[in-house]
Amino acid sequence: MKITSPPTDSEIALALRVLEGCCLLYSQYTALAHKYKAVKVLLNILASRGPTEQRVCLDALILLMLDSPSNQMDFD
Incomplete structure (x- = not known):
């Protein structure tokens, strides 16, 4: 499946809510977020x-x- 259109506002909001849920459930996800530079994307x-x-x-x-000091430093 090839995606040809940019994501809609609601799709981005939903993806961010899923990220929030993952971070709340598993603390390791904040380390993964740092690895993939999620703060800069946000x-x-x-x-x-x-x-x-x-x-x-x-x-x-x-x-x-x-x-997460590493994500805090990415924010600076």
């Missing part, structure tokens, strides 16, 4: 998307940085 979403994604993005950023 900052890009925050700067370039609409209010729906921005709201969810802020929630996800807080969860990624909670008890």
Whole structure:
């Protein structure tokens, strides 16, 4: 299956909510988020998307940085 269109606002918001849930359930996901530079991706979403994604993005950023010095340093 080849995806030809960019994701919709609701698809991005849903994906971010799934990321939040994973981080809440398994603390190892915050380390994986650091490995794949998720904080930088979220900052890009925050700067370039609409209010729906921005709201969810802020929630996800807080969860990624909670008890994760490496993700906090990525935020700086």
